[in-house]
Amino acid sequence: MSHWIIAPVVLPALLAPIIAFVMRHDIVLARAASFTGTVALAAIAVGLTVAAAGGETFVYELGDWPAPFGIVLVLDRLSAMMLLLTSVLALIVLTHAAASGWDARGRHFHALFQFQLMGICGAFLTGDAFNLFVFFEVLLIASYGLMIHGGGRVRLQAGLQYVVMNLAGSTLFLFALGTLYATTGTLNIADLAVKVGEMPVDEAALVRVAAILLMIVFAIKAALFPVQFWLPGTYSNAPAPVAALFAIMTKVGGYAIIRIHTIVFGPDTAALGDLIGTWLMPAAVVTLAVGALGVLGARRLMPLVSFAVVGSMGTMMIAVSAFTPAATTAALYYVVHSTFAGAALFLLADLVISRRAAGDRLSTQVPTVQNGLFAALFFAAAVGMAGMPPLSGFLGKLVILDAMQPTPQMATAFAAILVASLLIIVGFARAGSTLFWKSTALATRAGGTDQQAQGAARGAGALEVAPTMAAVAALAGLSAFAGPVTGYMEAAAAQLYDSTGYIEAVLGQGTEG
Secondary structure, three states, X not given: OHHHHHHHHHHHHHHHHHHHHHOOOOHXXXXXXXXXXXXXXXXXXXXXXXHXXXXXXXXXXXXXXXXXXXXXXXXXXXXXXXXXXXXXXXXXXXXXXXXHOHXXXXXXXXXXXXXXXXXXXXXXHEOEHHHHHHHHHHHHHHHHHHHOOOOOHHHHHHHHHHHHHHHHHHHHHHHHHHHHHHHHOOOEHHHHHHXXXXXXXXXXXXXXXXXXXXXXXXXXXXXXXXXXXXXXXXXXXXXXXXXXXXXHHHHHHHHHHHHHHHHOOOOOOXXXXXXXXXHHHHHHHHHHHHHHHHHHHOOEHHHHHHHHHHHHHHXXXXXXXXXXXXXXXXXXXXXXXXXXHHHHHHHHHHHHHOOOOOXXXXXXXXXXXXXXXXXXXXXXXXXXXXXXXXXXXXXXXXXXXXXHOXXXXXXXXXXXXXXXXXXXXXXXXXXXHHHHHHHHHHHHHHOHHHHHHHXXXXXXXXXXXXXXXXXXXXXXXXXXXXXXXXXXXXXXXXXXXXXXXXXXXXXXXXXXX
């Protein structure tokens, strides 16, 4: 069992260079290899999730060097859930990229795609803060290549902004790691938890500095205020399948905050107290406000979805900032929901934009071919993202509000989430009305000319529509099976806050590799 833990990192890491050097001139062969690897990754993720569901924390020691001296990968319920989410999203995105032809617009799409999966899976599995930095850099390199896939001046400009912002975050990350190592002598997460927990309050000034620096770094990755501005420009100019995959990228930052600031810098840590939650809550509220206002004021479809992703991160981080098991359970449910909701909207936007003369501009134009189908999918995805019943967004926000009731931030959380939800509903309603309903009315008044223009457009095939439908179906599935899903997440949150179990598994008798 233990050797399977490293498979989600090794499999894409081996497959990517093979695709890059052997198959880059044969798109059919590259697609076959990439699909095979991603399906295998999903199967492995399912197996690891089943194994982790029992509550055991599995530890893989690279080179058989024990922690804290060697590099370890750690599998628990939380990391297994994130692996499964990543692999399912990757399959959906890869299907759309191949069906729409996006992957054929550059030679290295599939190699970069696999490197991206390697970085994401490694970030979720690592038990070492320095290797979290390493996997973040793998993510940065691969995501930049995917960001500029297909070329274009605007895309290159957005990619440059993305790289500069993330390189600044990487620099701060190194400063934080250096500070931590200088004060504790270790970067293993479990060992850090022990050392920080034993540190007297009057000697922990540098540790508090490192904790704040790490929160800033992870906030950059998660697109939290005041460093959220890179996301709308990056996501709205990226190829749509890439933007859909990037829906999991911000969650890597959120995951890092949850992992590091519960195990190492938890609210019960004497050296820090509630320092992190105190700063995180207002940042999350403002992020949600920025996202909601961005959705309301958007004049193009891709920025509309991008700001919705910003808002979803704000909602999620409001729950995270409470640092309680109930609030973390709600945040984890919202992580899964918002990932599929964002992916569905980005993939649908690609189907619509490629069939409109006005591109993604929110203006009344000739209706697209299959206008009714696209309108229905947009309605479903928008309902999910805005948090209206019956899809999982409504349940996710309801669970967050319920979890925030016992906290001092209850009034702020309620006001922020409810008002922002109203603004997002209005923004999506305006966009949907312009794109689909008003366009249909215009065609009815104009008569035959518009009908001929509509008929000349190419309809979307089953494989092109299927990924969007799958993402929307995932939202429905999260609602239908909310009980068992939240049950798993409650257990994951309980395991996360039981830092003693994690520490003993890593530093004690953890399963050997």
